[in-house]
Amino acid sequence: MAGEQNTDILGSIDRLIDTEKQLRARIADGSADSDAARKELAxxxxxxxxxxxxxxxxxxxxxxxxxxGDARVRPAAEVEGYES
Structure with a gap:
């Protein structure tokens, strides 16, 4: 079961990456509203x-x-505050 859920998360990651690539391409070619697209990208x-x-x-x-299964999505402020 854990592997299945990890596969679901990886599927979500793949979909988000595809969407990100499409959005970046639209920004680059000027077909997207720049400000709205940058907010969506963020x-x-x-x-x-x-x-x-x-x-x-x-x-x-x-x-x-x-x-x-006890792992939870952490708030954006927490995840974005990590140091590399």
């Missing part, structure tokens, strides 16, 4: 970060013998 990037964070949480829980 929101997409936050969603991607949240998905990656959730996937990392789930994988870490499995590694340490915990239930990956």
């Amino acid at each position: 929101a997409l990037e936050v969603q991607l970060d949240q998905c990656w964070d959730l996937l990392r949480q789930r994988r870490a829980r499995v590694e340490f013998g915990q239930d990956p």
